[in-house]
Amino acid sequence: MTMSNTGGRRRPPTIHDVAREAGVSRGTVSRVLNGGHYVSPAAQEAVNAAIRRTGYVVNRHARSLITGRSDSVGFLLTEPQERFFEDPNFNVLLRGCTQALAAHDIPLLLMLAGTQDERRRITRYITAGHVDGVLLVSSHSGDPVAEELREAGVPLVACGKPIGLGSKVSYVAADDRDGARDMVRHLLSLGRRRIGVVTGPPDTPGGVERLAGYREVLAEAGVEADERLIASGDYSRASGEAGAERLLAQAPDMDAVFVASDLMAQGVLAALRRAGKRVPDDIAVGGFDDSPAATAATPALTTIRQPWDRISNEMVRVLLAQMGGEDPAAVILPTELVRRESA
Amino acid sequence: MTMSNTGGRRRPPTIHDVAREAGVSRGTVSRVLNGGHYVSPAAQEAVNAAIRRTGYVVNRHARSLITGRSDSVGFLLTEPQERFFEDPNFNVLLRGCTQALAAHDIPLLLMLAGTQDERRRITRYITAGHVDGVLLVSSHSGDPVAEELREAGVPLVACGKPIGLGSKVSYVAADDRDGARDMVRHLLSLGRRRIGVVTGPPDTPGGVERLAGYREVLAEAGVEADERLIASGDYSRASGEAGAERLLAQAPDMDAVFVASDLMAQGVLAALRRAGKRVPDDIAVGGFDDSPAATAATPALTTIRQPWDRISNEMVRVLLAQMGGEDPAAVILPTELVRRESA
DNA sequence: TTCTCTACTGTGAACGCTCACAGAAGCATG
DNA sequence: CATGCTTCTGTGAGCGTTCACAGTAGAGAA
CATH class of the missing domain: 1.10.260.40 (lambda repressor-like DNA-binding domains)
Known part of the structure; x- marks a missing residue:
C-alpha cells in the first residue's frame, strides 16, 4: 500500500x-x-x-536552506583521540548522547579534532552553520576551540567544567569533589590512615576537584597530610602504574590509595601486584568512574560511579534548550560509591 | 585582513x-x-x-539541494549497542574511518540502530538520501537493513563478510581463517596438543572462519579432533568465562586454548585463575584482535592482530569508489601473530 | 446590515547554489 | 572570408522547502 x-x-x-x-x-x-x-x-x-x-x-536540505538550521548536532572531541578511545567512559557518553538525540530525531555528527590543523578546519565547519549545536568533550583547559565557538555564538555544552572559560558556557559534570570525599571517607572507615592518591592532570576539573575532596576529608578526620602520598597521572593506565611505583617508593607504609580513574587504577593494581602487595589486604584501592575497567580489573574495583546516562541526557537537554534560545546553564550531578573487592 | x-x-x-x-x-x-x-x-x-x-x-545545504548529494557518509551499527561499545575494536574502527573520511573533507554521521524500531527509522533516513553512502558494522547475518539498503541502491561497505547476503555487497575483512591457523600453529609449536577453542557465534564470519582455521591446522598436524575441546561464546567477556569453565569440566587435560576474541580471552583468564591454573605454564591462552584488552589482561595476551587501521582505510576507499560509480568489491587483509606472555 | 475577529487556505517570493545554455572571444582551417 | 573549434564567461531557471502575506468563510458583536 x-x-x-x-x-x-x-x-x-x-x-x-x-x-x-x-x-x-x-x-x-x-x-x-x-x-x-x-x-x-x-x-x-x-x-x-x-x-x-x-x-x-x-528534504532536509531544502528545509535547512531556508530555515538556516541544520537539525543536527555535533559531538566534538578536541583531544588526542587515543585518550578518549582508550577510555570506556567515552563510549558510554557517546552512546547516551546519540540515543538522547535520536529521541528528538536529531542525527549526531561525530567530529574528531586531535591536531591543530583539524581543529581549525572543524571550527570553520561548525561556525559555517553545519550543525546547530555542539556537545564538547575536552577536559583540558586552554582549549581555543571552545572559546572560538562561544564567541561565534554556537550553542555549546561541555562535559565537565571547562577550566579556562568563564561562566558563559554550559556544562554538565558529576560532582567530582563530593565523589572523592565519599571514597576517602570509605577508606578511612576501613581503618586505613596512610591513604595515597593518584590524581588526574592539574589542568582538568577531575584532576583538581578529586584531589581537593581527598585533602578535605583527611583534614576533617585529623589525618596528617603527607605530600609523599600524592602522585599525579594523566588518566592513562600507564600513568597509574608509574604513579603507584612512585608512591610505593616514597611511602612504603601506605595502606590505601585513591586513584582518580579506573583506568589508572588498573595500572596501580598491576604495579602493586608486581611489588608483591595484596589488594585489599595490604593496600586498599579505590577507583573513580565505575567504567567497564572497574569490573574487568582483578580484584574488581571499588569505585565512584559517574552517572553517565544522566550526564549525557542532561547534556542533550541543556543543548536543545540553548538552541531554543535559553541561557547557558551548569548542571552538577551526584555520584555514588560502588563497593567491590578492592576496598 | x-x-x-x-x-x-x-x-x-x-x-x-x-x-x-x-x-x-x-x-x-x-x-x-x-x-x-x-x-x-x-x-x-x-x-x-x-x-x-x-x-x-x-553553503552545503544549497549545494545538496541541487546536486542531490549530501557529501556525508553514515557509520551504521545495527547491533545491540552494548556489544560494540564494550568491544575496543569498535573504537579503533570508528576512529580510523572518521580520519580517513576527514582527509576527503567528508563528515561522518554516527547512527545507532539497536532496536527494530530504530532500524526502520534509520533505514528511511538513509534511503531518503541524507547520506551518500554507509559504512556498515554488523557481524550477524540475517540483518534486514543491509539487504534493504542494497536494494535501495545505497553505496554500502560492510566490515566483515556479511554472511546472509550474496556477493553483491562490498566488504572489508581480516583473513580470519588464516589468523586462526597462525595461532593454532603457534600453540602447537609450543608443544601443546590438547588445544581447546572458544569460538564466536556461528552466524558471524569470525565465528565460522576462526573455528575452521583451528580445525584445519589440527587436522594437518595429525592431532586428534575432540568436540569436548570446543565451546562457543558471543565475543563478550562473560561468555569467555563460561566457555572456559565448560572446557575445563569437559577436558581437564587441556593444555592450551585459542579464544576467538581478546575480550573473551579476558574472561577465560579469569576462569582459569579461579580454577587455579597458571597461564601460560599450565594452559597457554591465545586471543584474537590485539585490542587494548590484550595488553590490559594479566598476563598480557598473545593474540592475532587485526589490521584495523588498514581495514578502516580500505572501507572508506571502497565506499568512495562505489559512490563514484564503481562496482562493489571485497577486500581481505592479512593478520599478524603478536607474541606476549600468555602463550 | 456591517464590521471585526478568528480559523483556515493558497500564492509568490525567497534561500544559495549548480547546471544547461548561449554567447564572446581567439585562433586555426576550409 | 566564412566556418569551425576551443576556451572562457554570464544569465536564467530551478532544486524543495518555508515564510510572509493576502484572501476566504463563518461567527459573533455593534
Whole structure:
C-alpha cells in the first residue's frame, strides 16, 4: 500500500506531489509537517494519508536552506583521540548522547579534532552553520576551540567544567569533589590512615576537584597530610602504574590509595601486584568512574560511579534548550560509591 | 585582513558577494569552487582572493539541494549497542574511518540502530538520501537493513563478510581463517596438543572462519579432533568465562586454548585463575584482535592482530569508489601473530 | 446590515547554489 | 572570408522547502 506511484517515478516525492495527492496546497502540507497549527482536521487527515501513500519524506536540505538550521548536532572531541578511545567512559557518553538525540530525531555528527590543523578546519565547519549545536568533550583547559565557538555564538555544552572559560558556557559534570570525599571517607572507615592518591592532570576539573575532596576529608578526620602520598597521572593506565611505583617508593607504609580513574587504577593494581602487595589486604584501592575497567580489573574495583546516562541526557537537554534560545546553564550531578573487592 | 566586510553584515557571505567582490559572475565563482575547469588564471586568482577576503564558505545545504548529494557518509551499527561499545575494536574502527573520511573533507554521521524500531527509522533516513553512502558494522547475518539498503541502491561497505547476503555487497575483512591457523600453529609449536577453542557465534564470519582455521591446522598436524575441546561464546567477556569453565569440566587435560576474541580471552583468564591454573605454564591462552584488552589482561595476551587501521582505510576507499560509480568489491587483509606472555 | 475577529487556505517570493545554455572571444582551417 | 573549434564567461531557471502575506468563510458583536 505504501510507495505506490504512477509509473516508474524514480525521483522521490516532493511536497508538491503530496499537496496534489491530498487536494490541498503546498502551504497546508508544510503546516501539517511543522506542527499542524491552523490546519482543519479534514485537511490534516488528507495530508497525512497522502504522505503515507506517497512515502514522502521531507528534504532536509531544502528545509535547512531556508530555515538556516541544520537539525543536527555535533559531538566534538578536541583531544588526542587515543585518550578518549582508550577510555570506556567515552563510549558510554557517546552512546547516551546519540540515543538522547535520536529521541528528538536529531542525527549526531561525530567530529574528531586531535591536531591543530583539524581543529581549525572543524571550527570553520561548525561556525559555517553545519550543525546547530555542539556537545564538547575536552577536559583540558586552554582549549581555543571552545572559546572560538562561544564567541561565534554556537550553542555549546561541555562535559565537565571547562577550566579556562568563564561562566558563559554550559556544562554538565558529576560532582567530582563530593565523589572523592565519599571514597576517602570509605577508606578511612576501613581503618586505613596512610591513604595515597593518584590524581588526574592539574589542568582538568577531575584532576583538581578529586584531589581537593581527598585533602578535605583527611583534614576533617585529623589525618596528617603527607605530600609523599600524592602522585599525579594523566588518566592513562600507564600513568597509574608509574604513579603507584612512585608512591610505593616514597611511602612504603601506605595502606590505601585513591586513584582518580579506573583506568589508572588498573595500572596501580598491576604495579602493586608486581611489588608483591595484596589488594585489599595490604593496600586498599579505590577507583573513580565505575567504567567497564572497574569490573574487568582483578580484584574488581571499588569505585565512584559517574552517572553517565544522566550526564549525557542532561547534556542533550541543556543543548536543545540553548538552541531554543535559553541561557547557558551548569548542571552538577551526584555520584555514588560502588563497593567491590578492592576496598 | 579576513572577514572584513562593509558595515556590520551579520549574514554570512554568499556566492553572490564573492562574485561582486571579484568582479566576475556567480557562474565563474561556482566553477572555481568545483575544480576550476574552464576558468582563466586571472579569474581564478581574483575569485580566490575574494573568497579569502570575504571569509566565504559554501553553503552545503544549497549545494545538496541541487546536486542531490549530501557529501556525508553514515557509520551504521545495527547491533545491540552494548556489544560494540564494550568491544575496543569498535573504537579503533570508528576512529580510523572518521580520519580517513576527514582527509576527503567528508563528515561522518554516527547512527545507532539497536532496536527494530530504530532500524526502520534509520533505514528511511538513509534511503531518503541524507547520506551518500554507509559504512556498515554488523557481524550477524540475517540483518534486514543491509539487504534493504542494497536494494535501495545505497553505496554500502560492510566490515566483515556479511554472511546472509550474496556477493553483491562490498566488504572489508581480516583473513580470519588464516589468523586462526597462525595461532593454532603457534600453540602447537609450543608443544601443546590438547588445544581447546572458544569460538564466536556461528552466524558471524569470525565465528565460522576462526573455528575452521583451528580445525584445519589440527587436522594437518595429525592431532586428534575432540568436540569436548570446543565451546562457543558471543565475543563478550562473560561468555569467555563460561566457555572456559565448560572446557575445563569437559577436558581437564587441556593444555592450551585459542579464544576467538581478546575480550573473551579476558574472561577465560579469569576462569582459569579461579580454577587455579597458571597461564601460560599450565594452559597457554591465545586471543584474537590485539585490542587494548590484550595488553590490559594479566598476563598480557598473545593474540592475532587485526589490521584495523588498514581495514578502516580500505572501507572508506571502497565506499568512495562505489559512490563514484564503481562496482562493489571485497577486500581481505592479512593478520599478524603478536607474541606476549600468555602463550 | 456591517464590521471585526478568528480559523483556515493558497500564492509568490525567497534561500544559495549548480547546471544547461548561449554567447564572446581567439585562433586555426576550409 | 566564412566556418569551425576551443576556451572562457554570464544569465536564467530551478532544486524543495518555508515564510510572509493576502484572501476566504463563518461567527459573533455593534
